[in-house]
Amino acid sequence: MEYTKITETPSNHNDLEKMDSLSLLRKINEEDQKVADAVAEVIPQISKLVDGLAERFEKGGRLFYIGAGTSGRLGILDASEIPPTFGMPHSRVIGLIAGGDTAIRKSVENAEDDMVQAWKDMMEHHITDNDVVVGIAASGTTPYVLGGIADAKKHGVLTAGITNNPGSPLALAVDIPIEINVGPEFLTGSTRMKSGTSQKLALNMISTALMIRIGRVKGNKMVNMQLSNSKLVDRGTRYVSEGLGIDYAEAEKLLKKHGSVKAAIDAGS
Known part of the structure; x- marks a missing residue:
């Protein structure tokens, strides 16, 4: 497959080791300012996903995030914040990461290369065709994510993909591709930076808009938040x-x- 792996293209900045702290931080911030504009370009695709989610949630459906490394951790972060913020059960938005819970804190060798594990992980939660699976992969090539998406589609599950490489295998595999082109990373190939930031923004938009759509917010207030402190x-x-x-x-x-x-x-x- 021919496509440009933008996440692997050289940084716009060179000789980083020669910069002082102030210069490094200003250059990083300069790159970060491009992220929100890149996310704005894919709002129509995010809107399609939110509409699909709202329709299924009203019928008892759930949202699954699947990813590896930074992308997997961001999905878990978003899922974990739904119960305290909106008072929803933990079982309605579920984050799954290649390598399991151990991988939240530590890298699990070769876990992301397993094409069949994501579906096994989702099956533990008794996934149905009333649910939605969102694969998150900056590269758009992560086997754990691609395998999970392929199996979900075979079972009639609505799928979406958040990737930073337009035209990548993930973008082509899903029903709703969300292709956020943030350009090259400040540190070449380090997708925990701009790519990760763009994913966090998109996840915030998806889950917050969904919770508003299904009635978990009144006016602009979190009226269903857990009173935990x-x-x-x-x-x-x-x-x-x-x-x-x-x-x-x-x-x-x-x-x-x-x-x-x-x-x-x-x-x-």
């Missing part, structure tokens, strides 16, 4: 106070009685 109880109390026009003490009592901002506001309305 004093900071969040305080935030929730202020949301209830503002939403109902009552004082802080009354709002706090109502929040603690009903257990969520949404339930407290509904009860007090």
